[in-house]
Amino acid sequence: MEFRINPTMEQKILIWKTFGCNRFVWNHLLDERISYEKKNKGKLLNTTPSHLKKENSFLCEVYSLALCNTQLNLNRSCKLLFPEGKAPKFRAKGKNKRSYTTNRINNNIEMIHIREKENYIKLPKLGRVRIILHRSIPDEWRMKHATVKETASGKFFISLTFDVDIEPIETRKKFDRIEAFDYSMPSLVVSASGENDITKDDIRWYRNLEERIAKEQRRLSRMKYGSANYWQQKHRIGKLHEKAANRRKDFLHKLSRKVSDSFDAVIVEDINLQHMSRTLNFGKAVYDNGYGRLRNMLLYKLNEQGKVLVKVDRFFPSSKRCSVCQEVNHNLKLSDREWTCGNCGTHHDRDRNATKNLLDEGKDILNRWASGDSSLILTPSGVFL
Ligand SMILES: [Zn+2]
Known part of the structure; x- marks a missing residue:
């Protein structure tokens, strides 16, 4: 489910920083994986971004799980493409997708309801971000992760993924029309x-x-x-x-x-x-x-x-x-x-x-x-x- 969010200028800056750090991590880890794969014939390197953090302290400013998700996505792409002799693409500034994903752990992401038309979502590092809840979320839905993104026109959205128990519907056996x-x-x-x-x-x-x-x-x-x-x-x-x-x-x-x-x-x-x-x-x-x-x-x-x-x-x-x-x-x-x-x-x-x-x-x-x-x-x- 996707909702519009209205971050403050300060929050926007941190979001942009996170996009940038993700790109940085993606490109550096990709570079390492490509040279490792060449030397070790088909073996996949599975390093975390932690060694990059030691040399590049700005990476510590953003939420660490967002960087972990980038690493996981990169691993998935490498696993798919390396055997075909291909590799994932490096990400250029401004061009590639502007989004990052965080997982929900111990209520680090929470919906805060103030009044009818005033709602916030609490996000790691960002704090409370104003959210436009154009539809309600049932109480029994369990949030799994959240993806913050910026569209080409400069709007911010958050898409939320939930765990939902859906009752199975029986398939009919008679088809008239x-x-x-x-x-x-x-x-x-x-x-x-x-x-x-x-x-x-x-x-x-x-x-x-x-x-x-x-x-x-x-x-x-x-x-x-x-x-x-x-x-x-x-x-x-x-x-x-x-x-x-x-x-x-x-x-x-x-x-x-x-x-x-x-x-x-x-x-x-x-x-x-x-x-x-x-x-x-x-x-x-x-x-x-x-x-x-x-x-x-x-x-x-x-x-x-x-x-x-x-x-x-x-x-x-x-x-x-x-x-x-x-x-x-x-x-x-x-x-x-x-x-x-x-x-x-x-x-x-x-x-x-x-x-x-x-x-x-x-x-x-x-x-x-x-x-x-x-x-x-x-x-x-x-x-x-
Ligand atoms: Zn005929």
């Missing part, structure tokens, strides 16, 4: 019902905002780095990015809410969007329409209600198969928006046909699962494997 979403390039996302398509018009505002961002970015590039104007412009751009991200998130939240409330199951394609954008060179468009995000939002909104998201294998020939006679048209090209089945003569709109196939395939999987097919397993995330 089923929706399917097909990922399609020019028309973005096509729905089986035809009522939940995402068209270019739906995201026009996003494109417009993007153009504005590009314009402001060009303006920034002509400014003197570090000048007052420069930072002002940088914040302006940060605000636009946030606006775009928020509107997009909002749009997808509304759509996924509407769909998960009115359908019992949703079928989607299990495609790797990152892979797709690279191979087909669709680039940004793939990320823009948010098919992947929509899937994630649908997943948890359906799960809350005991409903199911079904991912259909991406090698399933949804576009090339005739939804009437099942004949596969191997000659169908990506540019063919309409086609006629050589076997039964049905004329198809490419996307509608694909969505219909996806829906049929998904219904089949759901029926098999509901009737006890043991080769289908429902994972906790609601996906069949």
